[in-house]
């Protein structure tokens with residue numbers, strides 16, 4: 555969505571006032587029906603036969619690592635709802651993520667992100683695709699680690715950029731929001747974010763490298779890694795492990 559001047563002024567005024575009916579919001583935000591996997595040719599290669607999913611699965615990692623796309627397919631494999639925190643924020647605010655960055659700034663976006671993730675974590679266990687910066691905010695990270703199984707989808711900056719293609723929907727890949735003086739190209743921004751954010755992403759319970767994998771292979775690899783992890787959790791406590799990281 556792109557807003558005209560008057561609409562933008564209204565949107566700015568509304569950004570602090572989003573509705574608080576918790577149940578209604580969860581229903582609106584989650585895809586209640588189990589979806590057919592999207593953007594994958596043919597049917598899935600694998601059905602999930604692992605331990606039951608009794609806690610939310612949260613996907614974290616840099617823009618373009620596949621949180622939204624792999625997340626939707628994982629939810630279909632697990633037969634549980636899917637939710638995307640960016641979509642939840644956009645529904646609550648009535649404007650796009652890019653517009654929120656433009657109109658209200660990143661700090662406001664992070665507040666909204668925390669609130670929406672908190673709501674999603676309180677609903678039916680779902681696969682939750684977070685935005686790439688969510689797990690780098692200490693409060694949001696501790697909420698996620700506490701309530702969800704957190705999975706880091708790893709990939710090199712070059713891989714990420716080739717997947718993202720058009721950077722319009724990712725405000726942090728534009729210089730005006732890149733938090734650095736001077737002109738950086740999208741690959742330079744992604745490389746810098748990768749360095750700064752890796753220590754945060756390393757706090758995820760599970761690390762899965764998706765470099766060189768197709769969408770289908772990535773979804774299967776993540777599904778198997780989660781099954782293994784849940785089997786271990788059933789006999790011990792959650793700690794970080796890597797899968798091809």
Ligand SMILES: Nc1ncnc2c1ncn2[C@@H]1O[C@H](COP(=O)(O)OP(=O)(O)O)[C@@H](O)[C@H]1O
Pocket residue numbers: 593615616617618619620621622623624683717718764767768769770772
């Ligand atoms: N393993 C993959 N192989 C090829 N393309 C991928 C893969 N994972 C995601 N993509 C594509 O990359 C783009 C960004 O993926 P997306 O799920 O939106 O990333 P994120 O939510 O982490 O920013 C989408 O067009 C998606 O179809």
Ligand SMILES: O=C(O)C1=C[C@@H](OP(=O)(O)O)[C@@H](O)[C@H](O)C1
Pocket residue numbers: 615616617618621622640651684685686687688723724725726
């Ligand atoms: O990396 C980030 O800080 C962001 C990533 C975006 O989500 P994706 O990771 O799904 O692109 C979105 O939340 C916003 O543009 C900020």
Ligand SMILES: [Mg+2]
Pocket residue numbers: 621622623638640683684685
């Ligand atoms: Mg996404």
